[in-house]
Amino acid sequence: MTDTITEQATAAAAASGAAATEQFRSKQRTGAADVDTERVDTLVSELLAAAHDIVRRHQVTYAEYDALKSWLIQVGEDGEWPLFLDVWLEHIVEEVANESREGSKGTIEGPYYVPDAPRLPAEARLPMRADEEGTPLLFQGQVTGVDGTPLAGALVEIWHADNDGYYAQFAPGLPQWNLRGAVVADDTGHFWIHTIEPAPYQIPTDGSCGRLIAAAGWHAWRPAHLHLKVSAPGHQLITTQLYFKGGEHVVDDIASAVKPELILDPGPAVSGDGREVTYDFVLDKV
Numbered sequence: 001m002t003d004t005i006t007e008q009a010t011a012a013a014a015a016s017g018a019a020a021t022e023q024f025r026s027k028q029r030t031g032a033a034d035v036d037t038e039r040v041d042t043l044v045s046e047l048l049a050a051a052h053d054i055v056r057r058h059q060v061t062y063a064e065y066d067a068l069k070s071w072l073i074q075v076g077e078d079g080e081w082p083l084f085l086d087v088w089l090e091h092i093v094e095e096v097a098n099e100s101r102e103g104s105k106g107t108i109e110g111p112y113y114v115p116d117a118p119r120l121p122a123e124a125r126l127p128m129r130a131d132e133e134g135t136p137l138l139f140q141g142q143v144t145g146v147d148g149t150p151l152a153g154a155l156v157e158i159w160h161a162d163n164d165g166y167y168a169q170f171a172p173g174l175p176q177w178n179l180r181g182a183v184v185a186d187d188t189g190h191f192w193i194h195t196i197e198p199a200p201y202q203i204p205t206d207g208s209c210g211r212l213i214a215a216a217g218w219h220a221w222r223p224a225h226l227h228l229k230v231s232a233p234g235h236q237l238i239t240t241q242l243y244f245k246g247g248e249h250v251v252d253d254i255a256s257a258v259k260p261e262l263i264l265d266p267g268p269a270v271s272g273d274g275r276e277v278t279y280d281f282v283l284d285k286v
């Protein structure tokens, strides 16, 4: 019984790792060849110098060096490089990339974005199972420019985990586009998205990232979150996430991707069950 559960979990982690690696390869922003020689020299030399310094200062042993080597080999075999990098490094890349934006805050994309989700009208229910569990959530708002101009027809791409913390296309048994959609805002930039509240998300604990977390005595949790990409012609696309006030792990996200501006505080739904919240997106010009 225990063995079966462990095997299923392993299969799930391996499947999500392989799917994330494939997704990354198909949507890669740049290739290694796009980074010029001088930059590679500078950045890799400094990264290695930092590692050398750590080895000296902490008197790293051959046993520890071999543990690192075998762990690094396994990260690739588990397909967990996208997970590892997005959880522990991407937040600083995002900070640097977006530091001069005036509009809405962004945060990390993470490993589970899939382009070309079904297009939906300005008021829409995300694709979901007939018996989808979770508190109904109406997520509504307006997309404008920094000067307040409504951005007609802005695209609000949204993806999030289900009530059990699973993402469609990265966990077995979910419909392909479950809780994923590309909502086209109306002529005044408004949108109304009907979905369910996602659950907190635990990164896979049975692969290499999980082994690292256990070995270091950390926890594997991200707070419940909605992922979004919001775009409009002539404006910079923003990749962001929104969290829920008072939710578990809002203050200790394993991926360090929470910002105070990104915390929603939904109230009771004005009509129907569940909760609703308004959040407006402000896009910088290109």
Ligand code: MBD
Pocket (backbone or CB within 6 Å): 083, 086, 087, 108, 109, 110, 111, 112, 201, 203, 222, 255, 257
């Ligand atoms: C996620 O859902 C996520 O958003 C990040 C950043 C890492 C792992 C899983």
Ligand code: FE
Pocket (backbone or CB within 6 Å): 110, 112, 201, 225, 227
């Ligand atoms: Fe996520």
